Amino acid sequence: DSGVTQTPKHLITATGQRVTLRCSPRSGDLSVYWYQQSLDQGLQFLIQYYNGEERAKGNILERFSAQQFPDLHSELNLSSLELGDSALYFCASSTRPADEQFFGPGTRLTVL
């Protein structure tokens, strides 16, 4: 158990819908990262927050957005969902940027 929690574990929805994925980092970790893992794209970095502020952006679509709240939990919002958004979404946390990241169990999103 990494100490990072993600909810929900599984999510099935339809194209065009909007979903919110939630992540609680390890106690004391200020950095939160979001990743997408799909068969064709591999493990892709989406976005990173540090203590509530966005610090780095990767291959995140404009339809996706994220934020980190004062209690340090983070949410990833995916809207206008397409079939290709079906993937495993991981959240990770670290104490400081560039420290080792500890990953949550992931949320498996299926878009039908």
Added chain:
Amino acid sequence: AQKVTQAQTEISVVEKEDVTLDCVYETRDTTYYLFWYKQPPSGELVFLIRRNSFDEQNEISGRYSWNFQKSTSSFNFTITASQVVDSAVYFCALSEGGYQKVTFGTGTKLQVIP
């Protein structure tokens, strides 16, 4: 731009054999961090090691060892006396200093056959 190449897509070894997983990276920064992660069939990602660009000392942790060579931009991972529990996908990753974007390689799937 940073890039991580794991040329070995899949490797199969017989239990107790040694196996080396290759990782080659590209970066223009002089300060960067390299990582290895393991993803077993259960799906979670497990941190194995972090190395910064100023520390070229090789590291050994039990049956695992890592060889960092800046001259060849490689950070290879060796498992000695492999076990079935080592079967997983192994990812090498790079984070450039000052930025927090992390680039992962495509992973190497290791199958250890009993």
